[in-house]
Amino acid sequence: MNRAHVRRIAGAASILLALMPIGAHAQSISLTDQEGREIALEKPAERIVTIPMPMASGVIAIDGSADKLVGMNPLSLTALEEGILGRIFPNALSITDAVTGTDFVPNVEALAAADPDLVIQWGGRGPEIVDPILNAGLNAMLIVYGNEDNARTYMRNVATAIGKPERYEAHEAWREEVRQEIAEVTESLGEEERPNVLYMGRSLSDITANGAANSYQNWSIALAGGRNAAAELEGNQSINREQIAQWNPDVILLNSFEPELDVSWVYDDPILSLTKAAQDKRVYKMPLGGYRWDPPSQESPLTWMWLAELLHPDLFDFDLRAEMRDAYRTLYNYELTDADIDGIIWTSFQGDGFGYDQFAAK
Amino acid sequence: MSAASEGQAAGQPTWRWTRSTLTFVILVALLLVSLAVSVCVGRYAVPVDRAIAIIWQSLHDPTAMPEAIDERIVWLVRVPRVILAVVCGAGLAISGAALQGVFRNPLVSPQVLGISQGAAFGGALAISAGIWGFPLLALVFVFGLSALALVGAIARIDGRTQIVTVILSGMVVGALFSAFVSLLQYFADPNSSLPAIVYWLLGSFATATWERVLIATPGIVVGLIVLWSLRFRLNVLSLDEAEAKSLGARPDLERWLIFAMVALVVGAQVAVSGIVGWIGLVIPHACRLIVGHDHRKLLPASALLGAAYLVTIDTLARTLTAAEIPLGVLTAIVGAPVFALLIRQHYREKGAG
Numbered sequence: 001m002n003r004a005h006v007r008r009i010a011g012a013a014s015i016l017l018a019l020m021p022i023g024a025h026a027q028s029i030s031l032t033d034q035e036g037r038e039i040a041l042e043k044p045a046e047r048i049v050t051i052p053m054p055m056a057s058g059v060i061a062i063d064g065s066a067d068k069l070v071g072m073n074p075l076s077l078t079a080l081e082e083g084i085l086g087r088i089f090p091n092a093l094s095i096t097d098a099v100t101g102t103d104f105v106p107n108v109e110a111l112a113a114a115d116p117d118l119v120i121q122w123g124g125r126g127p128e129i130v131d132p133i134l135n136a137g138l139n140a141m142l143i144v145y146g147n148e149d150n151a152r153t154y155m156r157n158v159a160t161a162i163g164k165p166e167r168y169e170a171h172e173a174w175r176e177e178v179r180q181e182i183a184e185v186t187e188s189l190g191e192e193e194r195p196n197v198l199y200m201g202r203s204l205s206d207i208t209a210n211g212a213a214n215s216y217q218n219w220s221i222a223l224a225g226g227r228n229a230a231a232e233l234e235g236n237q238s239i240n241r242e243q244i245a246q247w248n249p250d251v252i253l254l255n256s257f258e259p260e261l262d263v264s265w266v267y268d269d270p271i272l273s274l275t276k277a278a279q280d281k282r283v284y285k286m287p288l289g290g291y292r293w294d295p296p297s298q299e300s301p302l303t304w305m306w307l308a309e310l311l312h313p314d315l316f317d318f319d320l321r322a323e324m325r326d327a328y329r330t331l332y333n334y335e336l337t338d339a340d341i342d343g344i345i346w347t348s349f350q351g352d353g354f355g356y357d358q359f360a361a362k
Numbered sequence: 363m364s365a366a367s368e369g370q371a372a373g374q375p376t377w378r379w380t381r382s383t384l385t386f387v388i389l390v391a392l393l394l395v396s397l398a399v400s401v402c403v404g405r406y407a408v409p410v411d412r413a414i415a416i417i418w419q420s421l422h423d424p425t426a427m428p429e430a431i432d433e434r435i436v437w438l439v440r441v442p443r444v445i446l447a448v449v450c451g452a453g454l455a456i457s458g459a460a461l462q463g464v465f466r467n468p469l470v471s472p473q474v475l476g477i478s479q480g481a482a483f484g485g486a487l488a489i490s491a492g493i494w495g496f497p498l499l500a501l502v503f504v505f506g507l508s509a510l511a512l513v514g515a516i517a518r519i520d521g522r523t524q525i526v527t528v529i530l531s532g533m534v535v536g537a538l539f540s541a542f543v544s545l546l547q548y549f550a551d552p553n554s555s556l557p558a559i560v561y562w563l564l565g566s567f568a569t570a571t572w573e574r575v576l577i578a579t580p581g582i583v584v585g586l587i588v589l590w591s592l593r594f595r596l597n598v599l600s601l602d603e604a605e606a607k608s609l610g611a612r613p614d615l616e617r618w619l620i621f622a623m624v625a626l627v628v629g630a631q632v633a634v635s636g637i638v639g640w641i642g643l644v645i646p647h648a649c650r651l652i653v654g655h656d657h658r659k660l661l662p663a664s665a666l667l668g669a670a671y672l673v674t675i676d677t678l679a680r681t682l683t684a685a686e687i688p689l690g691v692l693t694a695i696v697g698a699p700v701f702a703l704l705i706r707q708h709y710r711e712k713g714a715g
Contacts, residue, residue, distance in 0.1 A: 075552055078553060102552040202557055204558070205557050205558035205562070206557065206568070206569070230684070234685070238561075238568065238688075239684065239686060240405070240680055241435075241439055242404050242406045242435055242439050243406075243684055245406045245431055246405045246406040258553060258554055260554065270427070271431070271434055271435060274431040274434065
């Protein structure tokens, strides 16, 4: 503890003397995570374990490679296998997922065997899932989920920890630029001009939807110029078909988590097929790219563009395919083919949906 | 009516006859009112006269696919859900009453004996393997029955079975199957089968369809009829062993027939709506206070009140808020305090008597 402390002070002093910011050759890194904990690293993290699901692909994107990832959540691995990232980074598929259960409780033995210099874990969910990491003598960085600000903060923290803050700065500039571009158009929309959008977090076993509070989907829908049809709910709750008929949403968004779910689930349902969304063919499954497009991730600006184009095709003129190609080049150093893009945005079963013609390959 | 005429056949005084007739008339009326209210209310506003017209029209041509949204909501969402709640409520209540009679213990219920947990394990196993429909029902039934058989085997010591050992064995077996369910959950795919298992274990009629009505109803109805036809034997079985034998009963055979029927009813119910607790405990107790301990009245009264109660609870679960309130939460919130009151009432009367 003491030595690290001394080294940190020494590091800070040398920076002051040199009168220059932390460069690539600066060794020690210190940062404060979203739970206000101080983290000191002797050198940029090179072996990272990610326990929250979205962070595995997040680390890959922020680093631009899968080389620093040495362990992840089993659900992150599922997302890699189902999505395109497993094909872009085939070596990522052999990274261990034994370091944690899907309930985020770390397996200390497997964690120690992975020999990480940084473990990323959820914050705000109690010490039971954090203490085992600390007791094993490992560095933990806690991240807090929920809104765009939180997402930006933890991505910046990860970038700082791996010594690539400049890569994150460029990413944030893109995020902010896209957000502003969309917000400038949608901010002035009146309530009547905003379609009622229902995002269903689950569909197959039980139907759930998100209320307005603390929901990233609610935020994305508002940004893209829609209204959350389920705003009256508290958090993520079970609902029934009758309630959906009562809300009668203009647009239905299905989650990308359930692999067997596609839009025919709505079109074949005796009740849901009579909603305005189904009648107008405005039912879409959230795309699955480098990560699922429902929660915040490095690909969120693409989600916003996709959703804005679907809610207001007349107001926006993004070239989604070109934007996706640029983003994947920057994030993963990968050239997307048209077939890749069709796979990500599910053209096979929702290509004939309202507004999807604008995403068609030319 | 039938219960009333039996009362007469048994040579009971006339005032009992009228009183129990009145009781059953009230119970039937209660069920009919709860049914009528349930199909007429919901999150989607359908006027009462319109709802009745829709049901009337659909009854004339039940196979036709209704076109308008309000027709579909009433006929494809509400009616099957109400029917499921009716048969499940009746089945659970009569099962509880029958088990309590066999074990001569008012604290016994399908859950205390581990049947529900065994059935839940069968269902979770089926869901993990991607099996739905009748095969799921079969697995649920087989495991519900094997849980009960296991309880019987553990509790039978030196050829004798004591009530307290049965209840303790039931808790042991229930805990064992609960652990198996947890193990299945641990290995289940968190994006597909895990939420399905969790949701299904919580108990809900939200996914009711006509198909599920067809899956569950035959088993439950068979169970109801067989249990009801055993009402005389239950009166004998609820005497002590030697007395029952002297009255010509074959207690073991009849007990197992009742157990199999309870497993069938609980299995069919669990298969379509997950674990619904408290009905089998609270309803028979309430009915004992109303109609007494005679199983000839207790069984039909439990079935009627159980059906009315579960329909009412389910109606509250789906209409109170935009979100579905978990059924198990409501049955426990209502059931636990009512049960506490009933126990106090029961033992105060006993003490006074």
